Amino acid sequence: MDQSQKPKTEVGQSPEKKQRTSRFPGFYKLDVWERLDKLADWYPLTTKEKWTLKNETLTAEQADVMVENVIGVFGLPLGVAVNFRINDKDYVIPMAVEETSIVAACSNLARIIRENGRLTASAPHAIMEGQVQLVNPQDPQQAAKDIMEAKERLLLLANRQDPTLVSLGGGAKDLSVRHLDTESGPMLIVHLAVDVVDAMGANAVNTMVETLGPVLGEIAKAEVVCQIISNLCDKSLVRARLEIDPACLKTKIFDGMTVAQRVVKAYHFADADPYRAATHNKGIMNGIDAVLIATGNDWRAVEAGAHAYAARTGRYRSLTKYRIEGGKLIGEIEVPIAVGVVGGVGKLHRGVEILLRLMGMPSRRELAEVVATVGLVQNLAALKALVTEGIQEGHMTLHARNVAYSAGAIGDLAIAVAEQMIKEGRIRFDRAREILKKKLSHKAETPGNGQ
Ligand code: MEV
Numbered sequence: 001m002d003q004s005q006k007p008k009t010e011v012g013q014s015p016e017k018k019q020r021t022s023r024f025p026g027f028y029k030l031d032v033w034e035r036l037d038k039l040a041d042w043y044p045l046t047t048k049e050k051w052t053l054k055n056e057t058l059t060a061e062q063a064d065v066m067v068e069n070v071i072g073v074f075g076l077p078l079g080v081a082v083n084f085r086i087n088d089k090d091y092v093i094p095m096a097v098e099e100t101s102i103v104a105a106c107s108n109l110a111r112i113i114r115e116n117g118r119l120t121a122s123a124p125h126a127i128m129e130g131q132v133q134l135v136n137p138q139d140p141q142q143a144a145k146d147i148m149e150a151k152e153r154l155l156l157l158a159n160r161q162d163p164t165l166v167s168l169g170g171g172a173k174d175l176s177v178r179h180l181d182t183e184s185g186p187m188l189i190v191h192l193a194v195d196v197v198d199a200m201g202a203n204a205v206n207t208m209v210e211t212l213g214p215v216l217g218e219i220a221k222a223e224v225v226c227q228i229i230s231n232l233c234d235k236s237l238v239r240a241r242l243e244i245d246p247a248c249l250k251t252k253i254f255d256g257m258t259v260a261q262r263v264v265k266a267y268h269f270a271d272a273d274p275y276r277a278a279t280h281n282k283g284i285m286n287g288i289d290a291v292l293i294a295t296g297n298d299w300r301a302v303e304a305g306a307h308a309y310a311a312r313t314g315r316y317r318s319l320t321k322y323r324i325e326g327g328k329l330i331g332e333i334e335v336p337i338a339v340g341v342v343g344g345v346g347k348l349h350r351g352v353e354i355l356l357r358l359m360g361m362p363s364r365r366e367l368a369e370v371v372a373t374v375g376l377v378q379n380l381a382a383l384k385a386l387v388t389e390g391i392q393e394g395h396m397t398l399h400a401r402n403v404a405y406s407a408g409a410i411g412d413l414a415i416a417v418a419e420q421m422i423k424e425g426r427i428r429f430d431r432a433r434e435i436l437k438k439k440l441s442h443k444a445e446t447p448g449n450g451q
Contacts, residue, residue, distance in 0.1 A: 022090035023111070024082045028104065039080070042092050043358050053078065057351025066348060078294060078351070079103035080358075083111035086119045086240075086373050093374060094355040095290035100398035102286050105381035106374060113377065117244030117328070121369035127173070127193050127235035128201040128338060130209035134188040134222035143188055143220035144177040150219055151175050157215065158192060158208040165204055170197040172208055190216055193235060198364040200298060200340030205229040231301045232308040233336045240373040242331040242380065246324070251388045260329040262387035263322055263380065270318040277316050280379070281307070284319050284333070287378030291371050295359070296345040296352035298338075302371075305336040320379050333376040337368040400427045407432035413439060 020042060030038060036050040045053070057078070064070040081093040081103055095103050113119055137143040147154070158172035165171050174193040179186065192212065194205050209227040217224035246260035254262070270280035285303060292299040310319050320333045341364050346352045356362070362370065385391050392399075400418035407429055409417045417435045421427045 020090055022082050022084055022092045023114070027082055028107075035080075039092065039358070043360075045354070045358070049354050052350050053354060057354075058349050062348050062350070066345060076293065081106045081110060081374065083107050083114055084119070084370075084373070084377075085110075085114045086121055086370060091360070091370055092358060093291055093370060094294035094358060095287070095374075096293040097286065097290035099286060100402065101395050102290060102378065105385070106287055106378050109377050109381040109384070112248050113242055113244055116248035117242060119240065119242050119373055119377070121238065121240035121373045123238040123337070123365040123368040123372070124236060126196050126198075126201065126338070126364050126368075128196050128205050128233050129230045129235060130192045130194065130205040131226065131228060131230050132190040132192070132209050132213050132216050132224065133226040134190065134216060134220045135225050136185045137188050137220040137222035139221075140179060140186050140188055143222060144179065146219050147175075147177050147188070147190060147216060154192075154212055154215065158194070158212055161207045161211050162204050165194075165197060165199075168197045170195040188220055188222065191230075196340075196364075198341050199343045200301070200338055200364075202229050202298070202301070203343070231305040231338070233305055233338045234309060234312075236336055236338055236368070237309075237334055238337045238368045238372040240333050240369065240376045242329075242373075242376055244329050244331075246327070246329050249329070249384060254388055257324075259384060259388060260324055263329065263331075263383045264324060266383045266387050267318055267320065267322040271321075274316040277310065277318050280383075281310055281319050283382040284335075284375040284379045286382075287374040288335075288337075288371050291374050292339065294352070294355050295339070295341075295367060296349050296356075297340060298344070302337055302339070305338065309334075309336050320376055322380075322383075331376055331380050333372055333379070335372055335375065337371050339364055339367050339371060341367055396422055396427070403427055403429055403432050404436070407436055409436045409439075 022042065024038060027035060027038060032054060033050075036045065036054060039045060058073050060070060060073055063073050076096045076098055078094060078096050081095055084091040084093055095106070097103070110119075134143070154175055155172045159166050162171060172192055172194050176191045178189045178191065180189050190212070192205070192209055194201060194208060196204055206227070206229055209229070213224045213227040245256070247256040249259040250256040251259065270276045285306065288302060288306070289299040292302055306319060307316070310316055319335050320331060322329065322331050324330070341356060341362060346356065359367070359370070382391070385393070397418065400421050401414055403421065404414040404417035407417070409432065413436065416439065417432050420435050421431055424431070
């Protein structure tokens, strides 16, 4: 890195402790191959791996063993968020997402935070829970007591289903019973808590609860209905925190402290109003889902868990919190995140396998910390834009290019059409068609043009 590219002094980094940096100034200006080459400064990818990431992260043959009735492979843009430093460690974070500005906003704010603040995160040991639904037990109180008396035997039986998990220190660790009054009558819901180590755990947990179900039904003298993992994994709550000097949030119109205060007000709006909370949390999931998809994780499970957690008080609320304390803007997220770094699609999907290596082969806990942090940073990036210039400004360039492409322009022509629409402040399909038509006829009339 030459001197002119050197980042400003960064909080929390001692000069003598030199480590790999995820800071890639000007990365966005490179073309796709150049970016892949540049990543070699971070992680040495072979030419074949670069080619795979660029062209074929998943073949139709691989897809054919993943789901049914395969007719092809569906593409999504794959970007990397740069500049992240979490718990004093740098990360290059893959994000698979189709929406303009997400990767850029996240990378940009991560740079601002690393130069003016700090990102930290923590994830607990991964505990997933399975549920067994027991309907109309003969004597609910006695049944619950009998189940708890059989707890050790039931845990042993569950653990016999997954000796590998047990040998890694995981397995079924606890069992509890809840009483539920429903339209179908009284129910006992048995929760089995399983330490899933580095896996997402759905298979292990589902196998265990399906084994326990009939035994529990006999003990409780009840009808067994559902036996399945719960995606509200609130025993796997992940926390991330950002602390930033408000001065670095300043814009042409607002000073930094005003922006920070407006961010806090925007959070209070989301926390009080489900209509706003839905959009606020959607912005968080923009970041979370993109990392989950790129790392081969079940984003629907995390989405469901996150929204259920956001509604845990009886009102759907913000997953993040902001306050100003000691002259700093503090942002926090608390969200259940179930991810896996072993099993799942990782073995079949070449892209996921390479991208996990690019991330430094994180443990499940570490990946969960990264995912939650990206959600928090994405949220602050969105709020910063919302409370200052508005969201459309940042979307403009790529949005204009998208419109130009859909109007039929390609390559340099698309860039020229987009630039003209931005200049005119009219980014519309019909206008793109008009400009394109004009430019094409002008080109055709230009002497020496062989078209
Ligand atoms: C757009 O995908 C996400 C935002 O609407 C989030 C928000 O409003 O906080 C910008």
